[in-house]
Amino acid sequence: MSKSARNKTAKNVLTQREVPWGGIAFFTVIGLVAVIAIGYAYLQTRPSSADDSIKGLVTKDGLGRGHVAGTVEYDTDPPMGGDHNPVWQNCDGHVYDAPLQNEHAVHALEHGAVWITYRPGLAADQLASLKSKVSGTDYTLLSPYPSEDSPVTLTAWGKQLKLQNASDPRVDEFLRAFVKGPQTPEPGAACSGGKDTP
Incomplete structure (x- = not known):
């Protein structure tokens, strides 16, 4: 095997790059959270079907x-x-x-x-x-x-x-x-502990 062929097959640790999977995963999760949050906000502002x-x-x-x-x-x-x-x-x-x-x-x-x-x-x-x-x-x-x-x-x-x-x-x-629908100003606030008689 010639010297040039051996150099091509040998890995150079100084120029070798690894894929930054941690960074990719982090930004993918952040992107998904942003899409979900924007979608949820949009659905809350839409008139009810x-x-x-x-x-x-x-x-x-x-x-x-x-x-x-x-x-x-x-x-x-x-x-x-x-x-x-x-x-x-x-x-x-x-x-x-x-x-x-x-x-x-x-x-x-x-x-x-x-x-x-x-x-x-x-x-x-x-x-x-x-x-x-x-x-x-x-x-x-x-x-x-x-x-x-x-x-x-x-x-x-x-x-x-x-x-x-x-x-x-x-x-x-x-x-x-x-019932606790999107029109509710205070959804889920107490419905007991108030006035119990007409």
């Missing part, structure tokens, strides 16, 4: 969130959000047999609850269906609402759906979309 898919859904933006004493004049009935009492209405699957004070129920909405209200005189089977749904679902509450203009109304923070019948499939759609 439920806004498009739930027929009859009403949305209200720009609702105040201040804590106030006394009564508040709301521009929807039941209210969809706004200033409210510092004490929330317990909403851990609570069924109330008497009307609630709006100001406490609105605070529960701020925490991610869905408030289902019904006009007194709702058929017994429909009321039983609503009670069953609420009793089995955290962050929900049910109460009569005498001035309601529809038999059943579902309300979350800034979202409302009025229905003619408790067996409407949109009840489940609304609950899936808005």
Whole structure:
């Protein structure tokens, strides 16, 4: 074997380079974390797809969130959000047999609850269906609402759906979309330890 052939096969430790796998792995992980964070932020700012898919859904933006004493004049009935009492209405699957004070129920909405209200005189089977749904679902509450203009109304923070019948499939759609949904100002804040009576 010639001297030049031996030189070609011999490795020169001064010019030999190794692939920097540690650096590549580090920057790959950082890149993935950045992509996930940006994707998550984008999804949080997008309007909920439920806004498009739930027929009859009403949305209200720009609702105040201040804590106030006394009564508040709301521009929807039941209210969809706004200033409210510092004490929330317990909403851990609570069924109330008497009307609630709006100001406490609105605070529960701020925490991610869905408030289902019904006009007194709702058929017994429909009321039983609503009670069953609420009793089995955290962050929900049910109460009569005498001035309601529809038999059943579902309300979350800034979202409302009025229905003619408790067996409407949109009840489940609304609950899936808005119980601690993306519209919630304080998702997961306490739903117990507040006001337990109407």
